[in-house]
Amino acid sequence: MESLNALFSLGFATALTPANLLWALLGCTLGTAIGVLPGIGPAVTVALLLPVTQSVDPTGALIMLAGVYYGAMFGGSTTSILLNTPGEAGSIVSALEGNKMAKAGRAGPALSTAAIGSFIAGSIATVLLTLLAPIIAGFALQLGPVETFSLMMMTFAAVSAVLGNSPLKGFIALMLGLAIGLIGIEPQSGQSRFTFGLMPLIDGIDIVVIAMGLFAVGETLYTATYENKMKAGLETLTGRFWMTKEDWKRSWKPWLRGTAIGFPFGTLPAGGTEMPTFLSYSAERKLASPEAQKEFGKGAIEGVAGPEAANNAAVTGTLVPLLTLGIPTSATAAIMLSAFQQYNIVPGPLLFDTNPELVWGLIASLYIGNVMLLVLNLPLVGLWVQFLKVPRPLLYGGILLLATMGAYALRQSWFDLMLLYIIGVLGFLMRRYDFPVVPLIVGLIVGPMAEKHFRRAMSIHQGDLTVFLTHPISLAILVVTAAILIVPPLMKRRQKMLQAA
Amino acid sequence: MIKRVTGEQWLAFGVILLGLFMAWQLQDISNDAGYAGIGPRFFPSLVVTGLIVAGGALLMQRRHRNGPDTILSDGENDAEQLEAEEDAERGEADWRMFAIASGSLIAHMALISLIGFTLAGTLLCFGVCRALETRRPMLDLLLSFLLALGLFHLFKWLGLNLPALLTGGVL
Structure with missing residues (x-):
């Protein structure tokens, strides 16, 4: 119960200071607003805020960024339910049933079950995080560079093979991320790599430019080229807002099941929230009562409650590897990691010893943020709906303004704006040809770390490559990595053979 | 019959070209600062190899509707038809x-x-x-x-x- 002690004595003491409460509130509000706006997700928002947070103390800044991450998940459900255009991947499933419910005049209960489910899942997941994080961190202290490198290989394999529908495209995206990560001075030897003699490239390409380019510029170019004729209809909030007794009865089990599915998925390096939300959806569909099963596809409340809970639990789950191992498993977590790096703080097992106020303050702020978000999203949902009425062109124009501002403010140089555009075209092409973006971002951030650990391992073990197989923990991790790569294609093949037979 | 080069194949060319370009640039990184043969050139070499191999695989790959990443011999080639269907769904590029x-x-x-x-x-x-x-x-x-x-x-x-x-x- 050491962790509970630390949570209350250090965590809440830090998180409940007026300044940090204000950061949390600001983060949650911004996050909800951004989550509601169609087309931008938490990754862009966190990246946009990076330059602004430079003048804030690290604890406050990270509390705010965590609030944004959380808030965007809450807000995203509003958009998918009312507009049927999910702002981020985790909300795709909620749009399936949620939008149908809204069309049938049950937008209120759909929004309520999403918000309350997110709150419950987020709170339970934060309790799990509180209890698990110190244990995993204690275990992780025993991991040397060999094991850490293997763990990073597993992360690479998982994010590129599991996400998206083509492991090959995931792998190419990962390689592109690693390649971009190579640009700049190599810290161990002080040599510059792939800078082409250009001074501005010596420090490497900033994550802000990459995230803005891929998400904001790429998205705008794609929308302008392909989606001008698409019009989405906004559903209105009519009828009763609150859930009926029946709704509660049908929602509470999916909330808990969604949490149970979402949290473990978040902690695994399998990246992101798509998988758990889809799993939760199909589980609810199978487990629903016969009458409710008929409603699936026409607006079943279980199909909103479960995935929304899974989504939020997974988001909290991604903080476990981020805080205890220093390994990000989603795009947003990767950008959060670079926020830590901005303050020269290295997330990982030592963080609990070196910066206990920061870690525990951050965890405590998650409890507080959850409550704030419930209040922000339930009674005030009408306010956020107004955001959906902002015309899309102006919205994209504004996002690009912010993106160019973020890129330009780094060094006051047009060079970063050019990089922003080039990366934007890359993002456009990746979107057009269905390449997943997460492996690129994770590769970009984790790549340099992996190289450092690899070279450290090699210098300890005199360049003996077999250490990765002779260290038992490392071997175990690599076996799991191989399984991640080999098992899904085999399963697919078997399924096909069964179908053919 | 001459097959049309799909957009995806152009991208594959791009990935391979990028890999080759980086391989050429590798010469500018001197390798003497490394321990035990692992210098600052080692990791970039891995990435270069990965890019070229993956680009090649993307070039060889034909998609068909039973699933992604199936190599040509695995079944009939309906990549072009599939692409046409997707284009129709996506709408005309403007x-x-x-x-x-x-x-x-x-x-x-x-x-x-x-x-x-x-x-x-x-x-x-x-x-x-x-x-x-x-x-x-x-x-x-x-x-x-x-x-x-x-x-x-x-x-x-x-x-x-x-x-x-x-x-x-x-x-």
């Missing part, structure tokens, strides 16, 4: 709009240090509105200007240093 959006960004890049953030930003935002086919250009222009001006002052207040047109920093 390259004029792509050019307007791109042009706005490039103009913004060129102009920001000359006419300041507010005016360059107004043009950018207005350009994006044109690219997304709005029907009220005058209102867009006004709103773009107000948005850029508002953001300029908000971020100046937050301590971000942005270029201004007038020395007083109003615009």
